[in-house]
Each structure stands twice: as C-alpha cells, then as structure tokens.
Amino acid sequence: MPTGHTAERVAVDAVSNDGRESAGLYLDRIRRDVDTALARFMDEQLSESVDESLPPLAEVVSRFVTGGKRLRPMFCVCGWAAAGGDVATPAAFRVGAALELFHAFALIHDDVMDASYYRRGKPTVHRMLAMRNDVPNDGTSADRFGENAAILAGDVCLVWSDMLLHDSGVSPQRLSDSRRLINTMRTEIVAGQYLDIDTSENDNEAELSRAWRVVRYKTAAYTVTRPLQIGAALAGGDESLLRACDAYGCPLGEAFQLRDDLLGVFGRPSVTGKSALDDLRDGKRTVLVALARQRATPAQNEVLRSLHGDPELDEAGADRVREIFQETGARSAVEEMIVTRRELALDALEQAPVTEQARRALRELADSAAHREF
Template sequence: MTITLTEEPLAPTRLLRAVENELEAFLSGKRARAADGTTGEPAAALADFVLRGGKRVRPLMCLCGWAAARAGRPAPTPDAPPVEGARPTDQAPPEVVRAAASLELFHAFALIHDDVMDNSDTRRGAPSLHRLLASRSGRTTDAADERFGRCAALLLGDLAFSWADEALHTAGLPPRRLAAVLRIQDVMREELMAGQYLDLVAGRSAAADLGTALTATRLKTAAYTFQRPLQVGVALAGGDAALHEACGAYGLPLGEAFQLRDDLLGVFGDPAATGKPVGDDIREGRNTVLVALAVARADRTQRAVLSRTLGRPDIGEADIERVRRVLVDTGAREETERMITERLHKALDAVRGALFPDDVRDLLAAFADQAARRDR
C-alpha cells in the first residue's frame, strides 16, 4: 500500500515523519549503548529490520485516534481542560509520538515471529530476519545455519517486544493515561496471540473453515492493525467511550478488508510490488477466507486440486496456477472482492459520524480507500 503524502496539518507525511524520527532516535540510543558489548550485533540487526521500511499503519492510526480525541483541547498538556476553538491537528507532543512509535516496535516482534512460524523467505522486499541471520551464522551445515537463524530471530523478536514496552513506559505519560493505554494494549496482545494460534490450529486441519478464517482475521489483523491502535490514541488524549466505540466500528471492518486484500495479493499479486513471494499461502496451506470460500464451493475435481496442492512446500508455479484457476472458477476471488467492498463501505459509514473532526475524518476515509484497494 502506498500512502498518499501531503503537507496538511494532519497528513501522513507529517505524522509518519514524526514517528520515523522517534524510532531512529530510540534505536540509535540502543545501538550506542550496545556497541561495546555482546549485544551490539543483535541490537544493530533489530534496528536495521525496524528501519528497513514498512507502512507504519499502527502508529498512524494511533495518532489519528489521538487527534480525534484532542478536538477542542490544546496539544501540549494532555490533562488540560478543554479550550474552545483549539485545533485537533496541532503537532502531537513527544510523549504521544513515542507511544505511537512503540506500536511499531511491537509490530516488529509480531513480524519476526510470524516469518519464523511461516518459514517465510522475504519481508519488505528483502530476506526475512531469520534468513538473514542464518546467512551470517558461520555454521558448517545448512541445517545448523537454519537452526541458528530461527533461534536468533526468535530472540530478536523477544527483544523487540521488550523495547516496545520500554518505549511506552519511558514516554513520560501521566500515570492515568498510561494505565488506560495498557488496558487496551493488553487486550490487543491477547487478541493477536489468539488469532495466530487459530491460524496454527487451522493449518493442522485438512478442511478449510470460513468461520475460523474470519475469526482469525478479526483478531490478528482487524483489531490489532486498526481498532486497538486507534483506541490507544484515544486513550492517550483521554477520549470518551463513544469515540472508542466509533474507532471499533471503523477499524474492525477496515481491518478485515485489509486482510482480505492481503489474501488476494498473496495469490494474485505482483512480488515486485508486494515484496513477498506469491503462492506462499498456498504452500503453507493457510486457512484464508479466500481458500475457505473455494473449498466450500469446489466440485469434486476442483477439490482434488486443492487437496493435493495446499500445504505442500515443494509445489511449483504450474501447481500454483492450477489453484489460482480454482479460486477464480469457484467464484472465491470474486466473492472476496465483494466482501472487501462491503467492509470498506461499513468503515466509511462509521468514520462519517459526527464524533470525528473533519481533518481526521478525511484522512481516515482516504486511508480506508487505499488500504482496501492497494496492490502491495
């Protein structure tokens, strides 16, 4: 997904620049502190991974939630009483930007562990971290290299988890606001783990299940990517329950649309654009909504194609093309597109409510359209 950049007060380029600067400052400090010790190489490898790129969706959603809740309040002092006429788009204060950046560090943990679990070769157009570490291991056999890479990546994922907590707890948030953020963060983390676990359980079954696939999508993508980061931002500004609910009404359907688009790109996308190999979901036998729809609609011949192909890491391009044909012929691809459009409209309806100030509403609406229709 390409985020359209503008220079308006509440614009992705302004918000993302603040987050990027905070990440660079935090990670530079980590590199400097670790440079003379045994943690120098791991710290540098993790910092490089975080700064390699990425959409920074979660920090952006967090800052949008903060801006929505700050409507009518001045930016510099989070606990100040409302002031008539203050703009919600004033630059977020440093403690809010750091809290938003902490979500990206947590996301690094999730990506690293996810790539290990999925045995993914690439991430963001470059080798996944466990592959990169395996190439540096200095071991004498391929098996030893692979084991080193996976084990080292798991440790660095844990380190990213720790750094996310450190960044949040050292942001300088008032205790009441920090406590509110932690309550949401705890739920978000439980939801992500539950969604990932459902994915693992589904991968052990020969039958793809639409209900399980939708539940996993809601937990590990919709809530984690959009709803909870928005609500973290609202909590940072002391927003009320109605705004928290509105963030869910926007974030959940958009997050589902985002994941459904990801499922399509994983099979039909362009690797040069997505930065990931096409067909990995098929080789891994992932229980995506797209696959579950195809299994439910397939005739005997189509079901046989899916049965002998899904979950086989050794299949070639010809096998993947046969699965693509089944996904098209059963109408699974078309139905997934319809589901994306339906959820996009739900998200847009939710964000048009009076609870969101105009600039936040415009940004969230534009972001929703890009997220649902992206090609990467």
C-alpha cells in the same frame, strides 16, 4: 515562522489546508515522524545497551524496522488526533513507533514459525542472523542459531516496545488507563497466531469461521481497531470514541486482510515485495480459500487438496489454484466483501465523534485498503 515550529509540528500544519492532497501529505508526515522516533530509539539501544551482546540483535532489528507500511502507527496517531490529542507533540509519534516495535516482535516470531525466507523484500530476521559472519558455517547449526537468535530478537522488540511506550511522554495515569487495551491487543495477536498454526482439521463451515477469527484477531483488531483505540485512549478519548473506533476499524481491518489475502495470491511480487507462491505453498487458510472450498466441485476440491499447501508448488500449479479461486467465484466474492466493508467503515466514520483532521486522514486510509497494490 513561529517559534517552536519543530519537525514534529509540521505534521499538524499540513492538514490545516483542505482537500485530499494535504491529507495525503499528512499521512506521509506521520510516517516520517514515526520513522524518526523509531530510528532515534533504536540508536539509543545500539549505544546504551546493557551488554555488548545486544548490539548484534539491535542492529538486525534496526535494519528490519526501516521497512514496513507503518499502518499501525498511522492508525494510532489518527486515534490520538481523533480524541483531540495534540499531534504537534512527539508523544504521539513515540507511541506510534512503540506499536511498530510491537509489530516487529510479531513479525519476527511469525517468520520463525513459518520458516519464511523473505519479508518486505529482504531476508527475514532469522535468516539475517543465520548469515552472520561469526557463526560456524555448517548449514544446520547456522539455521538453528538464526531461529534461536530471532526468537530473542522478537522478545527484545516486545520489551523495547514497552520501554518506548513508557518513555513516550504520556502521563503515568493515561498509560495506566490504556494498559488493559494494550495488553488485550498483545493477547489477541497471540490468539490469532495460534489459530493460524493450529493445523487440526475442520469441515468447510468451521474452516470459514476460523478463517474469519484469524482475520479478526490478526488484522482487524490488531492493525486498525486497537491502534486507533490505543491512540485515542492515550490522548484521553472516552468510551464512546473507543466504540466508534471499533465501528470503523472492524470492517476496515477485515477489508485490509481480505485485500492482503488477494494480493498474496494474485499480487505482483515486484509490487508486494513477496512471492505470490508463498501463501499457496504455506497453505495459508484464508477466507478466500475457505470460500473456494465451500463452493468448489468435488473435482476442484480434489485439486485444491493436492496443490494448496504443497511446499513444492510451481507456477503452473499456482495458476491452477488461482483459476479455481476465480471459477468458484471466491475471488469476486472477496472483492465484493472488501467494497462492502470499506463502505461500512466510511459510514461509521461519518457518524464518529472525531476531529475533522482525523476524519480526513481516516477516510484516506480507508481508501487505501480498497485500492492498494502493495
């Protein structure tokens, strides 16, 4: 075994073999190395805090970030590798971990806004904070404390994300060159969230166009394109590579979100880790829903209007809504869209000026968007 063969080196060695299996290993290794970087950073925040008040927040955040699929870090490290960046250095994984902390910021605030109870099969951060022992146990004020503390937990995740990014080991010049892209991602997610909470009424046409915009900002750009581009830019990728990231990332990111929307309604809770009622009760305005509305008969639209977004919706009502998604052909249309988009992404990937190890990993990530059940 050569010297310098550290834990971080292993990820790159795994792909020096050929074929799907070693590429699969590759993604697993990215995930593991990102987890390690993230855990190490959170331990530092727990032990070197500016004030003794922060550890309670750091603890909750630490527990929260142990979950998650690590999609954004994986795309980010792939972008880094695509630009020929050395994935044997810890910097790639630290940058990936920084994106995961950014994601924690977005999710924590999102859950406060949606008043969600569960995330990743566990209580949401605001609920964990509300249940803290030393909070007066009189319902409302504990809930309020939980929400307020979660706003702060989200805020500090955004700050920590920036700290980790800055301390990643990437040169100041590279970080500076990539900061516009990073801030664009940060702005886009806020725009997507705002679109999501804005409840002003639209006609069916506008509703579909808005649903697509949410997909674009909240997922396509945020989950795939931007992490890829940020990884690529931090490793010195040029404009043509950044465009290729978009050509692959945009359709693939859409495919991911469309899959997510289907899973939110038709997925098995034991697999997805969340109730298949939540999206329907929240009245989440997805492309699936907008398509169903457009295609529905007046009678079906009447049912959708009364059941979709009903916070008390039961399983029978949910089944009625699911039937309409089927009967209108909205579900199969979305399934087709996923297939088409995955193919578009794969075609773009074949043309892309990326390293072969990155191409292999990105191919596998594209497959998971079409087939995933989680």
